[in-house]
Structure formats: C-alpha cells, structure tokens
Amino acid sequence: MRAPTRLYILPTGDGLLFAGALLVMLLGAINYDSGLGYLFTFLLAGLALVTILHTHRNLTGLHLRTSDTTPVFAGEPAIFRLCLDNRTDYPRQDICARIHADSAPVHSSSTEPISLATGLQNIELPLTTQGRGWLRLKQPRLSSTFPLGLFRVWTRPPAMLACLVYPQPDGALPLPFPGNGAGNERGLESGGDEDFSGFRQHQPGDSPRQIHWKAAAREQGMPVKLFSGSQPQDLELRWEDIPLKDTERRLGQLCRWILEAEAQGYRYNLRLPDSCTETGSGAEHQHACLKMLALYPGKGGE
Amino acid sequence: MINRRPSSEQILWLCAAMALVITPHLSRLPIWAGIAFGLLALWRLGVAFGRISLPARWLRVFLVLAILPAVYLSQGTLFGRSAGLTLLAALAGMKLLETQSPRDAYVVTLLGFFLVITHFLYQQSIAIGIYMLLVVIVFTATLMTIHGHGLAQAPIRRLRYAGILVLQAMPIALLLFLLFPRLPGPLWGLPKDAYSTVTGLGETMSPGSVSRLSLSDAVAFRVKFDGPPPPAAALYWRGPVLWTTDGRTWSGLSRGPVHRLPDHGRNGTDTRYTVTLEPHNQRWLFALDLPASTPRGSVLSEDFQLLRRKRIRQRLRYRARSRLDQRPHNISAISAARALALPQGAHPTSRALAKRWRRESRGEQAYIQRVLAHFRQQPFYYTLRPPLLGGDTVDEFMFSSRRGFCEHYAAAFTVFMRAAGIPARIVTGYQGGEYNPLGQYLVVRQRDAHAWVELWLEGSGWVRVDPTAAVSPSRIELGMDAAIPQPLGPPLLGLADNATARELWRNFRQSWDALNNGWNQWVLGYGMERQRQLLARIHIDSGNLAEIALALMLSITLSLGILALWLWRRRAPGDPVLGLYRRFCQKLKRRHIECGRSEGPVDFCRRITRQHPQFSAEASEISRLYIDLRYGSKRTDISRLRQAVKIFHP
Numbered sequence: 007m008r009a010p011t012r013l014y015i016l017p018t019g020d021g022l023l024f025a026g027a028l029l030v031m032l033l034g035a036i037n038y039d040s041g042l043g044y045l046f047t048f049l050l051a052g053l054a055l056v057t058i059l060h061t062h063r064n065l066t067g068l069h070l071r072t073s074d075t076t077p078v079f080a081g082e083p084a085i086f087r088l089c090l091d092n093r094t095d096y097p098r099q100d101i102c103a104r105i106h107a108d109s110a111p112v113h114s115s116s117t118e119p120i121s122l123a124t125g126l127q128n129i130e131l132p133l134t135t136q137g138r139g140w141l142r143l144k145q146p147r148l149s150s151t152f153p154l155g156l157f158r159v160w161t162r163p164p165a166m167l168a169c170l171v172y173p174q175p176d177g178a179l180p181l182p183f184p185g186n187g188a189g190n191e192r193g194l195e196s197g198g199d200e201d202f203s204g205f206r207q208h209q210p211g212d213s214p215r216q217i218h219w220k221a222a223a224r225e226q227g228m229p230v231k232l233f234s235g236s237q238p239q240d241l242e243l244r245w246e247d248i249p250l251k252d253t254e255r256r257l258g259q260l261c262r263w264i265l266e267a268e269a270q271g272y273r274y275n276l277r278l279p280d281s282c283t284e285t286g287s288g289a290e291h292q293h294a295c296l297k298m299l300a301l302y303p304g305k306g307g308e
Numbered sequence: 309m310i311n312r313r314p315s316s317e318q319i320l321w322l323c324a325a326m327a328l329v330i331t332p333h334l335s336r337l338p339i340w341a342g343i344a345f346g347l348l349a350l351w352r353l354g355v356a357f358g359r360i361s362l363p364a365r366w367l368r369v370f371l372v373l374a375i376l377p378a379v380y381l382s383q384g385t386l387f388g389r390s391a392g393l394t395l396l397a398a399l400a401g402m403k404l405l406e407t408q409s410p411r412d413a414y415v416v417t418l419l420g421f422f423l424v425i426t427h428f429l430y431q432q433s434i435a436i437g438i439y440m441l442l443v444v445i446v447f448t449a450t451l452m453t454i455h456g457h458g459l460a461q462a463p464i465r466r467l468r469y470a471g472i473l474v475l476q477a478m479p480i481a482l483l484l485f486l487l488f489p490r491l492p493g494p495l496w497g498l499p500k501d502a503y504s505t506v507t508g509l510g511e512t513m514s515p516g517s518v519s520r521l522s523l524s525d526a527v528a529f530r531v532k533f534d535g536p537p538p539p540a541a542a543l544y545w546r547g548p549v550l551w552t553t554d555g556r557t558w559s560g561l562s563r564g565p566v567h568r569l570p571d572h573g574r575n576g577t578d579t580r581y582t583v584t585l586e587p588h589n590q591r592w593l594f595a596l597d598l599p600a601s602t603p604r605g606s607v608l609s610e611d612f613q614l615l616r617r618k619r620i621r622q623r624l625r626y627r628a629r630s631r632l633d634q635r636p637h638n639i640s641a642i643s644a645a646r647a648l649a650l651p652q653g654a655h656p657t658s659r660a661l662a663k664r665w666r667r668e669s670r671g672e673q674a675y676i677q678r679v680l681a682h683f684r685q686q687p688f689y690y691t692l693r694p695p696l697l698g699g700d701t702v703d704e705f706m707f708s709s710r711r712g713f714c715e716h717y718a719a720a721f722t723v724f725m726r727a728a729g730i731p732a733r734i735v736t737g738y739q740g741g742e743y744n745p746l747g748q749y750l751v752v753r754q755r756d757a758h759a760w761v762e763l764w765l766e767g768s769g770w771v772r773v774d775p776t777a778a779v780s781p782s783r784i785e786l787g788m789d790a791a792i793p794q795p796l797g798p799p800l801l802g803l804a805d806n807a808t809a810r811e812l813w814r815n816f817r818q819s820w821d822a823l824n825n826g827w828n829q830w831v832l833g834y835g836m837e838r839q840r841q842l843l844a845r846i847h848i849d850s851g852n853l854a855e856i857a858l859a860l861m862l863s864i865t866l867s868l869g870i871l872a873l874w875l876w877r878r879r880a881p882g883d884p885v886l887g888l889y890r891r892f893c894q895k896l897k898r899r900h901i902e903c904g905r906s907e908g909p910v911d912f913c914r915r916i917t918r919q920h921p922q923f924s925a926e927a928s929e930i931s932r933l934y935i936d937l938r939y940g941s942k943r944t945d946i947s948r949l950r951q952a953v954k955i956f957h958p
Contacts, residue, residue, distance in 0.1 A: 020414050027418050031425045036491050039622055041832035042428040042437055045485050046444065050421060052480030053448065055864070056473055059872050066876070100456055119456070153469065154448065155414070155455035 013161045015062055021156035024054060054156050061157045064098055064150045070163040071126075077170040077293070077300075079261070083132035084141055084169040090120065090127045090148075097123045100152040105131050105167065108142040135171045138257065138300045143167040172296040176258025181266055182247050183239060205230065240285050241267050241274035243295075253304045261299055268292045278302060314413050314454070319356035321450040321463075322416055323349045326404060328443050329423045330397060336430060338382040341394050348401040362405070372402050393426055413454045420447050432832050434824065445470045479867045487843075487860045489853060490836045508588035509547050509736055509757055514557040515697050515705075518736070519713035524754035527586055528738055529594060530825060531750040534580040540740050542632050544597040544760065544772065545752060547737030549611040551646045555654035556701050558719065558734055561611070561646070578629045584828070585624045591615050594737060594752075596630035597772065603628050610643070611733070612636050623833040636762075637769025639731065647731030647764060655702040655723050662727035672730055672765060676773065679724050683717065683778040686710065690717075690780035714776040718759040721775040731764035735772075747822040885937045885946060892930050892953045896923075899958045909935055926956050 017025070028051055035043030069091035078084045086105055092098050101120040106113040114133045121127075135141055146167060149160035205218060217230055243263045248256045260276065267274040268287060275285040276295045283295055314322075326349060334342045354360035362368075375398045376386065383391040400419040407413050424440050424447070448470035449463070508528060510517060529545075537543075550558040578600055585593060593606055593614040602608050603626035606616045614628075639647075650659070662679075669675035689711045697704045697716075702723045705716050712720075718734050725732035739758035741750040760774040829838075840850040848855050893903045901920060903912045913931035917924040933949040 020411075023414075023418065027421065031422065034425060034429070038429050039835070040425075040428040040432060041834055042432040042440075043425050044488075045437075045481060045831065046425055046428065046440065048484035048488065049441075049444065049474070049477055049481040051484060052477030053444075053473055055480055055868060056476045056871065059868065059875055060473065063875055151455055153455070153473065154451045 013062060013065055013159055015058060015157055015159040018151055018155060018158045021054070024050075024156050028054075053154070057154045057156050060153050061150060061159045063096075064101070064152045065148060065159050065161055067094055068092055068098060068101075068148065070146065070148065070165055072165045072167055075167065075169040077172055077296070078135060079172045080135050080138050080174040082135060084135050084171065086114075086131045086133060086143070086146075086167055086169065088129045088131065088146060088165075088167075090122055090129065092122050092124050092127070095124055097121065098152075099150075101148055101150045103129050103131060104147045104149065105133060106144045106147070107133065108144050110136060110141075112136070133169075135169070138171050138173040138254075138302075140301075141169045141171050170297060170300055172300045173254065173257040173261045175262040175265055176255055177248070177250070177262055179248065179259055179263075181241060181263055181270075181272070182243065183241065239272060241272050242277060242285075243267065243274055244277040245279050253302070257299050257302055261296065264292060264295050264299075314356075314407055314410060316356040318410075318413055318450075318453050319352060319407065321446075321453045322404060322407065322413055323353055325443070325446045325450045326400060326416065326420055326423075328446055329420050329427075329440075330400075332427060332436065332439065333393065333397065333423070336390065337394055337397055340378065340382065341397055345397055345401040348405045352405050352407065368402070368406060372399075375399065375402065389429055396422060396426065410454050414451070417447055417451050417454065420450075434827050437831075441474070445474050448473055476871055479871075480864055483860065483863045483867065485834070486839070487856060487863065489850075489856055490834075490839050508586075508590065508754065511548060511590070512557050512559040513550055513715050513719070513734065513736055513759060515694065515701050515712070515716055515719070518715040518757045518759055519694060521754040521757040522713065526754045527821070527824070528588070528752045528754050528756070529583050529585040531584075531741065531752065532582045532748065533750070534582075537743060537750055538579055538596070538632060542596075543740050543750075544735075544758075545594040545738040545741075546597045546599065546612060546614075546735060547592055547594055548735075549609075549613055549762075550734040550736060551611075552649065553651060553654075553719070555651045560613075561609075577633070578631055580627070580629050582625060582627050584825075584833070585620060585626070587621045587623060589619050589621060591617075591619055593620075593624075593626060593628075595628045596632060597735075597737075598631055598634045598636060599628060600631040600634065601627075601629035610638070610640075622835060623828060625833075625837075635769045635771060639764055639770075644731050644764070647733050648726050648729065650723065650726050655700055655727075657700075657703045658706050658720070658723055659727040661706075662724045665724075666728035675728055676725070676730070676763070679721060680773070680775060680778040683721075683775055688712070688717075688779050690714075690776065714759045717775040717779060718761050721761050721773070725761070725763055733762050733770075735760055735762055739774075742818075744818045744821055744825075746818050747825055749825070751821055751825075885934065885949065888946075888949050888953050889930075889934045889938075892927075892934075892956060895953075895956060895958055896927075901958070923958055926952070930956065 028047060031043070031047040031050070034040070035047050071089040071091055073087045073089065075084060075086055088103055088105075090098075090101070090103075099119070099121045101122075102116055103120060104113060104115040112134055114131045116129055116131060120129060133141070133143075143166075145162035146165055147160055147162050149158055151158045241263075243260055245256060245260070248259050250256050250259065264274065264276065271287070273285050273287045274295075276283045276298060278298060281298060283291070283298060326345075330337075330342070330345055337345075351360065351363070355362055363371075375395065379391055379394045379398065380386055383394060385391050386395070396419065400416060400423065403412065403416050403419060407416055421444070424443055427436055427440060445467060449466040452466055452470060509521070531537075548560050550560050552559055552561070579596060581596070583594065593603060593616060595603075595614055598612060599608065599614055602614060606614045606626070609615055665678055666675050669678055687710060691711045691713065694712045694716060695709050697709065701716075702720050705712050706720055722732045722734055736757070736759045738752045738756040739760070740756050741752035743750050758776070760772060760776070762770040762772055765771050836850075843850045843856070846859075848859055850856070889909070896902070896916070899920075901916065901923075907915070909931045913927050916927040930949065930952050933952060937946060937949060
C-alpha cells in the first residue's frame with residue numbers, strides 16, 4: 007500500500023485530432039483576420055492545456071491496496087480484488103483499472119469506469135485462467151482520460167498480485183479405497199482397530215476413545231491414535247495409482263479425488279513422486295493438497 | 309476507450325449543443341439546410357429515445373452523396389464562406405445521425421467547435437462572443453459526457469465543471485491572444501463573398517443608395533480629435549467624389565492622376581485627429597473636408613479623395629489633418645468639361661426650367677440662391693423613405709414626388725447647376741456624428757451618410773453647397789437624430805417622445821458604444837501593429853520570434869503552475885457538522901441575526917427564541933441536532949441536520 011511512484015501522461019488519439027482541428031481553426035482565424043476567431047482558438051488550446059492538469063490530478067495521490075486472491079481451478083476466472091484509496095477531498099472520476107498476466111497474454115479491464123469520492127472503492131477484476139500454478143500479474147495499471155479525453159494519464163502502482171490456480175478436476179476413476187481397484191495390494195494391511203499406525207493432531211469428529219489422553223495430560227496438544235483400517239477409511243491418493251501417462255491428466259484425476267474425498271468426509275493424504283502430505287481432512291488440508299498439485303513441476307507448475 | 313454505443317444521454321447532449329451552435333447560423337444557411345439539420349437531429353433523438361430505427365444504409369449513403377449537389381445547386385459553388393458553412397452544417401447533421409460510437413460523437417463535437425469559429429467570419433460582436441462562450445461550455449460538457457462513458461451525473465454539475473475548465477483556460481487564451489505572433493492575413497485568397505455583408509458607401513450613387521444606409525446604426529468610423537471637436541455644421545467627412553451620370557446613377561472618375569498636395573505649410577488652425585475606420589472593403593479613407601495631409605500609405609486624388617492602394621478589410625487607424633476653411637481650387641479643362649456634362653436627352657423639364665431661371669437671374673450667385681430657395685419654399689420633404697422613382701429620376705423628384713433623401717437633392721441640384729453652365733460635382737461621405745463624452749470621441753454611423761455638391765465658381769474655387777440644408781437645416785446643424793427623430797428612443801416601449809427616456813437611452817447607447825470601441829480596439833483590432841506596440845512596452849522586439857516564443861512559454865508555464873498550485877492545494881478536511889451549523893448561521897445573518905463571538909449554540913438558540921419567536925422551532929431543532937452530533941452521543945444521523953438546515957429559510 008504505497009502511493010503510485012510515477013505518473014505518465016500523453017495525448018490520446020482524440021487529443022492529437024483536437025490539436026489538428028485547432029491548427030485548422032488558427033489558419034482560418036489568420037486568413038480571415040478574425041480577432042474572435044483567434045481568441046476562441048486560443049481558448050480551446052488553453053482548455054486542452056488545462057485538462058492536462060485535471061487529468062493528472064485525477065490519479066495523483068491515489069493509493070492502491072490489494073488483498074489476497076482466492077485460489078481457483080484452471081479454467082475458472084480468478085477474481086482479483088483491488089481497493090482504491092482516495093485520501094484527498096476531491097472526487098476521482100472515470101478511472102480504468104487493468105491487470106495483465108505476467109507470462110500469458112491475458113488481461114482484463116474494468117468494464118465500468120471507476121469513480122470514487124473521498125474514501126475507499128473496491129474493484130473486482132476477473133481474469134481467465136488456463137494452466138495450473140501461480141498466476142502472477144504485472145503491476146496493475148490505472149489510467150484515466152478524465153475530463154475531456156484529450157490526454158491519458160496512467161500509472162503502475164507497485165502491487166504484487168498473484169493467484170494460485172489448481173489443476174482442473176479431470177478423469178473418471180473411482181476413489182482408491184483400500185482393497186478395491188487401484189490400491190488393492192495395500193488392502194492386505196487392513197487389519198482392524200488394533201493395528202496402531204501413528205499419531206496425528208485431533209480434529210473434530212475424532213472418536214474420544216482414540217485420543218491419546220496421557221499425552222494430552224502432559225499438555226502436548228491432543229494427539230489422536232491412528233489405527234490402520236479405522237473408520238472412516240483413510241485414503242491414500244497416489245500418483246502411481248493412476249494408469250495414465252500424461253502428467254496434467256494425472257494431476258487432474260488427483261484433483262478430482264481430493265475434492266471427492268473431502269466432499270464425502272474421508273481423511274486422505276496425497277503422494278506424489280517427490281513429495282507427500284500428512285493424512286487429514288478439512289479446508290486447510292484440501293488447500294495444501296491442491297497447492298501441491300498446482301505447483302507440481304512440469305507445464306505450468308514451478 | 310471502451311467501445312460501446314452512445315447512451316441516449318450522450319446523444320441528447322450532442323443534439324442540444326449542435327442546436328445551440330447552429331441556431332445563429334440559420335439566417336445564413338439555405339432553408340433546406342436548416343430544415344435538414346433539424347430533421348437529422350430529431351431522427352437521431354428518435355433513435356436514442358424512441359423506437360425509430362436508423363435509416364437504411366443505402367439511404368444514408370445517398371444522403372451523404374446528395375449533400376454536395378445540394379450545396380452546389382443552392383449556392384452556385386462549393387467554395388467560399390457560405391458554401392463552406394452549408395457543407396459543414398450538412399456534414400455535421402449527417403455525422404450526428406450516424407453517431408454510433410464514442411469516436412463518432414467526438415467527431416461531431418469537433419465539428420461543433422468548427423461551427424463556433426465559423427460564426428466569427430460573419431460577426432464579431434460582444435453578444436455573439438458571450439453566446440459562443442456559453443456554447444463552448446456546453447460542448448465541453450458534452451465532451452465530458454462522451455468520455456464519461458455514460459457515467460450518470462446531473463447536467464448542471466457537468467456544466468459547472470466545464471465552466472470551471474473554460475474559466476481556467478482563459479488566462480492561457482489571453483496570453484496566447486496577446487503574444488502569439490500575428491501574421492498579416494489573408495494566407496490564401498479570400499473567397500469572393502468574404503465581405504459581402506460589409507455596409508458602407510458605394511462607388512456609385514443612385515436614388516436610394518444613401519437612404520438605404522440611413523437605417524443602419526452600424527459604425528462607419530470613430531474619430532478622436534486632438535483638440536475640441538469642430539462644430540457639427542463643419543463635420544463634412546469627404547468620401548468618393550462623383551462626376552458622371554447616366555441620368556440615374558452617379559459614379560466617380562476612373563483613377564485619375566494622383567494629385568500632389570499643394571503645400572499650404574503648417575497652419576495653427578489645422579484640425580488634427582485620429583480616425584479608426586471600420587473595414588468597408590473600399591479603397592478610400594474619410595477625412596474632414598478638406599484634407600491637408602495624406603495619412604501613411606495613402607494618396608490624394610485630384611478631387612481630394614484619400615485613397616489607399618488596397619481595399620480596407622481590417623479596422624484601420626490613421627492620423628489625419630484637415631483645414632476646414634480651405635477649398636480646392638484646381639480645375640483642368642477636362643475636369644471642367646466633365647463637371648458640365650449631362651446625358652443626352654435626360655431630365656428635359658428640369659433642364660428647361662434651369663435655363664429659364666438662369667436667364668432670369670442676374671448672376672451665378674443669384675441663380676444658385678434661386679434654386680436653393682425653390683427647395684426651401686416649395687413643399688419638398690426630407691424623408692428616409694422616399695418613393696421609388698421609376699422614370700426620369702430628377703424630373704420626377706423635382707415636379708411630382710418632391711420627397712427625397714440627400715442623394716435626391718444633391719443629384720437634382722447638380723443637374724440644375726450643370727444645365728445652367730456651372731461646373732458641379734457630387735461629394736459623398738458622412739455628415740456629423742455623435743460625440744461620445746464617455747470615451748471623448750466622435751462616432752460616425754452609416755446613417756450619417758450624406759451627399760452634397762461642390763460648384764466651381766470663378767475666383768472662389770470649388771465651393772461646397774449642401775442642398776439638403778435648404779430643406780432640412782437641422783440635418784446639418786443637429787445631425788440625423790434631430791432631422792428625423794423617429795428611429796431614436798427605446799424601441800417598442802412607446803417612450804420615443806419621453807425626453808427622460810430618450811436621455812437615458814442616449815446614455816445607454818453611448819456607454820454601449822464606448823464598450824464596443826474598447827472591444828474593437830483590443831479584441832477585434834488587435835493585430836500586428838498593436839502587438840508590436842504592446843511588445844515594445846515589455847521590451848520585446850516583435851521581430852525576434854525566439855524572444856516571443858520564450859515569453860509565451862514562460863508565461864504559460866507560469867500560469868499553469870499557479871493553476872496547479874491552486875488545484876493541488878491542501879484543503880482542510882473540515883468538519884461537515886460544523887460546516888452545516890455555519891451554513892445555518894449564514895442564513896440567519898442574511899436576516900441580520902448574528903451569532904455573537906462568545907455565544908455558544910445554546911445561548912444563541914435561546915436568544916433566537918426570545919427575539920425571533922417565528923424561527924424558534926426550527927432553530928431549536930437544528931441546535932439540538934448540532935449539539936448532539938458535535939458534543940453528544942453522535943448517534944444522530946448527520947443527514948437529519950443536513951435536511952433541517954437545507955429547508956430552513958428564515
């Protein structure tokens with residue numbers, strides 16, 4: 007949240023046309039030796055000069071704030087939220103905000119000109135997404151041709167805007183429950199409640215019987231004892247379980263699985279060739295898993 | 309720019325602005341163009357607001373193509389001022405109809421600005437200047453509307469912003485106006501019709517040609533005397549001298565040899581003065597009879613006309629010197645023959661009567677007096693509206709109509725002199741003028757146009773005889789107003805006979821003319837010469853373009869800088885509650901109820917209740933809201949205070 011560092015101002019196409027028209031008027035005034043012709047030609051010239059100041063003033067001292075952008079799935083529009091902050095006592099009018107993706111040739115402009123009195127004004131700019139990964143933006147551009155459209159002032163306030171784009175959910179494989187389908191060689195492990203397999207932090211919905219009370223009494227959080235084969239079944243969503251060659255389609259399938267597992271209330275973890283997550287559930291866990299997919303190396307990821 | 313169809317609001321602005329700029333042109337445009345423009349604008353409004361659709365494409369193309377032949381058919385040409393204006397108006401109308409995008413709307417606005425400028429090719433009065441200033445503001449607001457992408461805003465706020473912009477542009481306009489290097493126009497050949505509206509004396513005189521001017525209040529020239537102005541009866545402003553006639557029309561000599569001014573030497577009795585001549589698109593200058601000097605750039609013809617090499621198309625100031633008691637006394641044999649010539653067979657009755665009177669008179673003087681006495685004693689009338697003379701103009705005037713303006717008397721008198729063998733010529737010009745005590749100058753108007761006669765008398769030279777004076781002496785001594793008082797006085801009010809009203813009217817007219825004179829000198833007449841003088845005063849050589857450019861840039865930068873400081877000034881955010889309360893106090897102050905310096909809102913309210921019980925209820929309510937908002941719970945809505953102050957009308 008800093009003041010725009012530098013403002014640029016140049017005549018617009020209309021402004022150049024205006025200058026041409028002034029020249030013709032001046033020639034007419036000279037030719038007919040018309041005093042009022044001179045006066046009005048110069049008045050219009052003065053008007054153009056004065057609008058430079060007004061155009062410039064329309065953007066000076068305007069602050070831009072940004073807020074976090076909610077991640078989206080590839081193909082969905084990412085909504086970038088900008089907030090203009092006018093701390094002067096005069097209103098700003100007809101401002102156009104424009105964002106531009108850093109690498110891809112996608113951009114988006116405000117459809118309605120923005121006007122704001124003293125205070126704040128929120129703008130939401132949708133930008134279509136294509137691939138997964140970070141969608142980083144160049145510095146947003148604010149511009150205005152207010153009041154007469156003869157000059158355009160623009161600035162690029164130093165704001166870092168980015169949106170995480172998850173892979174697009176894809177594929178039709180069923181969830182890999184232990185013992186069926188893809189993970190059946192692991193299904194042998196399902197031995198019952200007694201097979202202790204580890205601890206994890208308590209989450210709502212865990213059975214009180216599984217809480218490791220001794221640890222809790224020692225004020226070490228509230229660990230929950232995990233047993234393989236416990237209900238609801240834990241899912242392992244694994245890269246190598248998907249019989250597809252294409253990386254993106256594999257990631258799409260994993261993405262769908264994560265969404266389905268979350269929706270059906272399963273606890274799950276994600277195993278990719280070079281990384282894996284804890285087993286868990288909930289919005290935060292889902293985001294961590296999806297982020298891992300989004301940033302998986304390869305096309306679009308980092 | 310976001311490309312979208314112009315909103316109906318934008319179209320309304322455009323149509324209104326275009327209507328404003330076209331209206332004063334309507335009298336100059338052919339009727340079809342005015343009607344066509346109105347229909348096109350209405351059609352576009354119908355498209356924007358109603359359910360009418362735009363005309364089919366082929367029809368639009370046809371209409372555009374039809375403009376050129378239509379202009380050509382009605383104007384006879386495609387070039388020149390009138391045809392150009394018609395073309396511009398028609399194209400603007402078509403473009404208005406075709407406005408489909410902001411760019412189109414912008415082009416229409418530019419055409420509108422062009423139309424503003426075209427007005428000044430026809431007239432440059434103060435009134436049209438003010439009107440066009442308002443039109444420019446409306447167009448500026450229109451431009452804001454176009455670029456505001458249909459941002460809803462009250463028209464009055466748009467106009468206000470546009471007005472502020474124009475106001476802020478004025479200092480720059482003034483600097484450019486004063487300092488921008490003036491070029492001698494015209495840059496290219498002016499179209500022939502450029503000066504068609506200029507009024508003034510013509511090169512020839514026929515019955516009606518001077519009386520036509522008598523209805524015009526237009527200023528011919530203004531004179532500033534070095535000393536006290538001469539008496540009205542001596543104010544004969546010499547113009548074209550007419551020698552030859554075909555029986556109806558009198559005309560001057562083709563440019564004869566230039567006469568070297570006989571060196572009379574400087575004389576203390578010379579009248580010296582400065583004339584500011586309105587452009588009349590002729591070559592002659594006016595000077596008091598008889599000019600004793602030739603102003604710079606002019607020559608004196610044999611018959612004592614001051615002539616310039618080029619037609620006078622700009623307001624011209626010149627110094628002149630005249631000797632009121634001097635008469636020309638040169639005549640050559642050719643001149644004498646010309647001054648006696650009458651067309652074969654013309655005016656038989658008059659000539660017969662002249663010959664008879666000449667025989668009966670003892671000398672030339674007696675004959676001249678007899679003719680003048682005839683004008684005086686017979687029922688001749690001096691009138692602005694002489695009847696049309698169809699047959700032999702002089703005979704008809706002398707023996708049947710007997711109503712005429714100065715040209716009738718001058719022509720008839722000259723015929724009577726020439727028929728009797730006395731060389732005579734007609735001098736046209738102006739007689740008298742109105743002294744403006746405010747500006748201390750004399751205004752000579754077109755209605756002061758006059759024609760008189762010069763007779764060649766052995767021993768005396770050319771003697772001025774004014775036959776009009778015989779019929780209407782007051783015309784010469786008191787001026788046109790006294791001779792024909794009818795056109796004076798505030799028109800339409802029925803006050804023409806009221807002396808006070810006439811005096812007021814005269815004062816008003818003189819102030820108005822003084823204003824016009826300033827306008828002429830500084831706005832319209834500001835050219836190379838005045839610029840040179842002005843620049844010399846601030847020590848800038850008008851020949852040095854670099855110096856002028858530097859001065860121009862510095863001064864414009866300075867004025868923009870001042871404006872920028874003003875625009876970016878830090879204004880205290882201000883407490884809106886306090887502001888509203890102050891507004892309430894101001895409203896009371898207008899009723900002479902003032903809040904004392906040490907008086908708090910509670911005390912003030914009590915005092916109002918005590919002294920002005922009629923405001924008690926409202927004042928209590930406002931005070932209560934104010935105190936609560938400013939010092940109290942602050943839970944009150946400020947809009948209640950705003951509303952209460954707004955509707956409070958003490």
